[in-house]
Amino acid sequence: MTALDVQKIEKSYGKKQAVKGVSFQIQEGEIFGLMGMNGAGKTTILRMLATLLTPDSGDALIAGHSIVKEPDKVRAHISYLPDEAGAYRSMTGEKYLDFIAGLYFKDEAEQDECIQLGKEICGLGDALSRKINTYSRGMTRKLVLARTVMTRPALAILDEPTSGLDVLNSLDIRNTIKRCAKEYGTAFLLSSHHMQEVHTTADKGAIMKDGVFLAEGTPDEILQKYNAETLEQAFERAVKGE
Amino acid sequence: MMHLLRKELSELVTRQMLISLVMSFIIISMLGSLMTNVLTDEFTDYGTVRMIDQDQTEFTQQIIDKLQEDGYTVQTASDFTEGVNQYHWSEATLLPEGMTDLLLVQHEQCQVHSYTLLKTTSSVSLSMMGDSSTQTVVNAINSLLSDEYLQGDLDFLENPIQTVPYTQANNRTVQANPSLILSSLSLFDQLMPLLLFLLVVLTAQTIITAIAAEKADKTLETLLSSPVPRSTIIGAKMLAALIVALVYALTYGMAFLSTVVSTFSGNSGSVDIGETFSEVVATRHYAEELSLQIPFMGWVGVLAQLALTLGITLTASIILGALVEDSKNTQYASLPIMLCTMFPYILSMVSDIRNMGAVKWLLYCIPFTHTFIATANFRFHDLPLFFGGLVYQAVFLAFMVVLALKLYSSDLLFVHRSIFAKKKTTENE
Structure with missing residues (x-):
């Protein structure tokens, strides 16, 4: 069952277009990792899905409810953890x-x-x-x-969930995310700078740059696309356009 | 709502806040007894005349006797330095040698010397010293000289004209001193604006700081993405801040009231301030005769304006708090509210805003002004201005509530930084 269905979502701040027509889906119990440098548009996507920002165009359905037309209903099915909250x-x-x-x-x-x-x-x-x-x-x-x-939200939105934490605490957090996805069927959308974290935690992921997805799929699919051994290598090749 | 209200109150009512509140109450109450002691000293001082008699004649002794007959305590010393060192004088009047001869034998003008010890830069303290004391001595000398040279109806010659004060208000006239009538009204009329000022400032600071802290900790984002209506979130914040502000205002109000009462009911040496206070209370009937009393419905109206003012403060603070970048800038965010409160407060204390020409229209645009002049509007039967102010405040509050709800439902809460500082936001996105 689809927990999140993002459809050509866009957002601008003045003249700067932060998110440019991004689409993706997350299934129930699935973990999706957003990777990208600062300013890539990750937090903007998360905030739109958390109903804190309104998209300029496009929409997203969470548990079947539109974030544009039914933000009140969406809030009953999501849970948002901001960066360094x-x-x-x-x-x-x-x-x-x-x-x-x-x-x-x-x-x-x-x-x-x-x-x-x-x-x-x-x-x-x-x-x-x-x-x-x-x-x-x-x-x-x-x-x-x-x-x-x-x-037990349909979608848990986590912005940099392990930022600033030591190895053991980060590991605990990642294990909790995996356990909750498996046991309670919660879909997770998380943003991260740590490629290893996405590789070991997420079922699927996407590399973002300048508001667009450069690559999307399972970690193995992304590695294959860039002929890389690690996600870090794939990320570097993706953002440098190699 | 109650769930959120409990959380807001638990955030605002901290141990530090309670300690500060209790300490403020104790300090302000102590100020009352301190002021009573200071006033007692001042009045005792006021009844003392310090003299240096270098003439040492029967006439100068008569001057001292006359002053004592008039109720003054007379202290003497051989010179000013001795008075300062031994009796801690700060001022004195010197009767020079040969003064009696000049006045009573040669019939020529003479000089008395007024000495003042400069030991403060306070102009108020300085104005209370020296001259008035010397004037008391000069008056005594003039009186004795009148006895010496003038025969007949001395009372008539000394006071040929007497003043009878009349005060008019609301097309009615009474035979009474206007300052005495005002003093019977001013206890509340001065306490209410002070409390209002405190209430507005405390409310604004409390709510702006609370919201800034919520933004800094990102708990506001958590709250706004939860399935609770935005109006409930805002309402709980406003209600909690209102409760805390009222507790503050009541505590400060009671402390100030106890200060006023203890100051006015204190016995201070030769001058009985308690008697003066009773006199003030006794003049209330003049206020009634002039129709200056506020009817029950008038008080209801004043309270309605007070409530509207608090509502405006709360919503304005919620808006300003949302626009604060971090908790260090809260004092700047509350500045517009403080200025909008301070100007009408000070001006209503020192002048009549209603007669300020074109400036008054500018002041009327500030919704708080109407509350500061609410009692004056009722006392002087300016009901169109009162109700006009009430309606203006209600419309202003409605506008602010809509604005707050729009702000908390819009992107502006999270992207306003990008409007003012694009570079920072770009880095964060």
């Missing part, structure tokens, strides 16, 4: 999960189930009773990733 520092981890669950579910039983899932996913244990301002960067990231996936 924090959480409310004066809250405890548990209160934060409780607050987010309350935004998505009115029924108390559903809220409790959501919070339990969040606690299990973040794996912070007793630290959840502490205030977030005492958390390390890695702990905060695990908490916000947990709140992103605990609502």
Whole structure:
């Protein structure tokens, strides 16, 4: 089942065209990695799909709802994790999960189930009773990733989910993403500068430059297209036009 | 809504905020007793005359006796330096040797010397010293000389003309001093604008800082991409800021009120300020005679303007907060609101905005102005201006709410930086 269907989406900031007619699809339980340099248009795509920006033209359907015509309905099926997003520092981890669950579910039983899932996913244990301002960067990231996936959205949109994290924390985050995609059928759209991360985590991916997709497919398909051994090599050849 | 409101309140009501609130209350309340002590000292000082009698005659002794009869405490020293060193004088009047001879024998004009110790740059303190004290001594000398040279009806000669004050307002006239009538009204009329000023400034800063922090932490993006209507998100933020601002205003208001009451009810030496305060209260009936009292519905109207002003402040702050780049710039973002509050506040304190010529129209464009002059409009029966202001504020608020909702539903919240600084955005995209 298609979780996301992007159709020739475009966005400009003044005279600069940030996204130029991009189309792609993500199936249920699939992980899609967007790779590109700064200014390639990755964040603009993610923000349009998170209903924070409106496309100039084109559309995207999330769980069958249009981001242009039905943004309110779309929001019930997505969860967005911005780049380097924090959480409310004066809250405890548990209160934060409780607050987010309350935004998505009115029924108390559903809220409790959501919070339990969040606690299990973040794996912070007793630290959840502490205030977030005492958390390390890695702990905060695990908490916000947990709140992103605990609502079991049709599409989880993650902007640089492991940015600034050490190897072990990055690994934890990647494993959580893979597990949630597999266990709950959540589709993931993530942007990343780390080619290795996309290679090991994503089922499919795309290389972006100047608002367009230069290549799209499974990591192996991209490697094959550029006759490369690693995604980094493929990325370099793609953006340099080799 | 309640879910979001609880979160907003938990963000705003921190331990630091409560500590600052309690400390502010204690400091302002302490200021009350401090002011009472200062005023007591000032009034005690006011009833003391310091003299250096170098003439040492029966006449100069009569001057001292006369001053004491008039209720003054007279301190004497051999010279000013001795007075300063031993009695901590700051001013004194010197009666020079030969003064009695010049006045009573040679019938010539003479001089008394006024000494002032300069120890402050405060012009207010300086204006309270020296001259007035010397004038008291000169008046005593003149009175004694009148007794010496003039016979007959001295009271008539000394005060041939008396003034009877009349005050007119709302086409009615009473026989009373206008400043006394005003003083009976001004307690509330001066406290209300002060509270309004505090309320507007605190609300603006609270909400702008909160939104700037949400933007910096990117929790605002999380919130806006959640399935909660934008109007609910904005409404919860406004309500939480309003509750916090009201708590602040009530705390400051009570502290200021206790300061005013303790200042006016204090007994200060020879002058009873409590008596003066009672006199002020007793003159309320003049205000009633002049129809300066505000009816119950008038107070409802004033409160309505107060509520509209807060609503405008809240929505304007929500808009300005959304346009702040980072939390370090919040003070700049609140500047437009502070200026729009400060000008009408100060001008309404020192002048009558309604009689300011062309400038008044400019001030009327600022919606806060109407609240600052709301009580004056009712007291002087300028109801068209009051209701005109009320309608203007309501329309202004509606416009601001629509603007806030549009802003929070538009791209501008996340791309305004690209309008002002294209390079930065390009790097981020």
